[in-house]
Amino acid sequence: MKSKKFVxxxxxxxxxxxxxxxxxxxxxxxPYFYLLEAKQIFSPGVKRQVSENILIDNTYVxxxxxxxxxxxxxxKREELIKKVIFNKSFLNIINEKIDDNSEKIxxxxxxxxxxxxxxxxxxxxxxxxxxxxxxxxxxxxxxxxNKLLKYFLNEGCDFLSMSMTGLGINEGNFSYPSRYGQMxxxxxxxxxxxxxxxxxxxxxxxxxxxxLFITPHYKIIKSLTSNYEDISIMGISxxxxxxxxxxxxxxxxxxxxxxxxxxxxxxxxxxxxxxxWEQQNSQIYDYVSYxxxxxxxxxxxxxxxxxxxxxxxxxxxxCCFYNPYAQHFKSIIDELNWENFNVIxxxxxxxxxxxxxxxEVYQSRK
Numbered sequence: 001m002k003s004k005k006f007v008x009x010x011x012x013x014x015x016x017x018x019x020x021x022x023x024x025x026x027x028x029x030x031p032y033f034y035l036l037e038a039k040q041i042f043s044p045g046v047k048r049q050v051s052e053n054i055l056i057d058n059t060y061v062x063x064x065x066x067x068x069x070x071x072x073x074x075x076k077r078e079e080l081i082k083k084v085i086f087n088k089s090f091l092n093i094i095n096e097k098i099d100d101n102s103e104k105i106x107x108x109x110x111x112x113x114x115x116x117x118x119x120x121x122x123x124x125x126x127x128x129x130x131x132x133x134x135x136x137x138x139x140x141x142x143x144x145x146n147k148l149l150k151y152f153l154n155e156g157c158d159f160l161s162m163s164m165t166g167l168g169i170n171e172g173n174f175s176y177p178s179r180y181g182q183m184x185x186x187x188x189x190x191x192x193x194x195x196x197x198x199x200x201x202x203x204x205x206x207x208x209x210x211x212l213f214i215t216p217h218y219k220i221i222k223s224l225t226s227n228y229e230d231i232s233i234m235g236i237s238x239x240x241x242x243x244x245x246x247x248x249x250x251x252x253x254x255x256x257x258x259x260x261x262x263x264x265x266x267x268x269x270x271x272x273x274x275x276x277w278e279q280q281n282s283q284i285y286d287y288v289s290y291x292x293x294x295x296x297x298x299x300x301x302x303x304x305x306x307x308x309x310x311x312x313x314x315x316x317x318x319c320c321f322y323n324p325y326a327q328h329f330k331s332i333i334d335e336l337n338w339e340n341f342n343v344i345x346x347x348x349x350x351x352x353x354x355x356x357x358x359x360e361v362y363q364s365r366k
Contacts, residue, residue, distance in 0.1 A: 056266040060266075064289065073303070074299070076292060076296070077249060079287070080249060081249060083207065083287070084207070084245075086201075086211045102117055102118060104117055107223075110175065113170075114165065114220070116161065117160070117169065118160050118161075121159075126230065127157040127158070128160060129159050129234070130231070130246075131233075132242045132243060133161075133236065134164065134236050134238035134239040135237055135276065136237070138163060139169075139239075141168075144236075144354075164238050164242065166190035166192075166193065172190065174196075176199050176212060177202070178200050193276050194281070208283065214245055214249070221250060232253060233246060233255075233256045235258060238261070238276060239261065240261015240262060240311075241258070241262050242261075244256075248296035251301040256297055256307075256309045257312060257361060259353050262290060265280065267325050267329065270325055272321075273321060294341060305339045310361055311342075312343075312357065314326075314346050314351065317350070317351050323345065330345055
């Protein structure tokens with residue numbers, strides 16, 4: 001009898017373990033993301049070959065950066081908004097309560113829903129902190145997001161959590177018009193951002209495919225700006241790329257931190273510096289350079305340099321934008337001595353955010 005009970009007990013435990021293991025692997029049940037993060041933290045860094053001699057056209061860079069003027073940048077901001085912001089149904093914003101402390105904000109572009117989660121601080125100080133996750137997907141799956149969320153809520157700031165188009169809290173099918181008819185992407189295809197390159201709206205022929213990425217996030221943030229006196233933005237990886245663009249286009253954002261998010265096109269020929277489709281392949285980059293976008297991050301609506309922007313890189317990042325290229329870029333920025341624009345190189349061999357560093361830059365901001 002005891003033997004049968006023991007066998008039955010083992011059978012129950014085995015079945016439960018199998019089901020739970022399947023749930024972790026397929027449905028990402030607890031503790032999937034803790035295991036994923038532990039793997040990322042403890043796995044050995046990726047060894048890669050880097051170029052000791054970084055050959056870029058310094059003469060072009062110097063002439064280009066010297067030619068960047070405030071008035072021309074303000075005009076460029078206006079033109080960029082026309083190229084990457086789709087204004088149809090601009091005020092189509094839906095707020096849905098999640099619980100007493102948070103709500104989901106939804107907008108759409110071509111009937112594709114894009115979501116964000118706004119978490120309210122217990123005691124509001126009329127400040128908003130915007131966070132954008134990269135290709136990792138859902139920000140709530142990352143401890144550094146959750147630590148920053150807790151920190152800023154305690155500081156009295158509401159916290160807006162966002163994912164990239166097609167990823168995380170925006171995962172799902174996606175469709176858009178093209179020259180070849182309506183493009184229909186399933187949720188797996190929607191995660192691959194080069195699949196958005198065929199976008200073309202004959203009614204708005206000047207819209208760049210980046211509109212599919214930037215418009216919804218821009219709309220959600222703009223819908224909130226009148227509620228806050230102090231708005232800042234931060235993001236990692238693809239979220240760092242979003243941070244650059246949204247800060248460049250929205251003067252209401254007074255402080256921005258782009259973490260391992262981009263480098264100028266001059267560095268894109270080197271291994272690991274290319275980035276995803278939206279980082280380098282859109283034709284918009286024939287019109288605007290990253291140098292100009294970075295400068296726009298510091299200009300208000302009148303052209304005054306009264307906003308602050310910081311780009312952070314991990315020196316041995318196991319993904320992208322690592323040394324010696326990040327350090328080379330920093331040396332150029334240091335020499336340019338742009339007002340309110342700084343580059344920080346952190347000692348880190350993982351593609352993660354240093355929460356303590358983020359706290360420090362916020363505490364020391366102007």
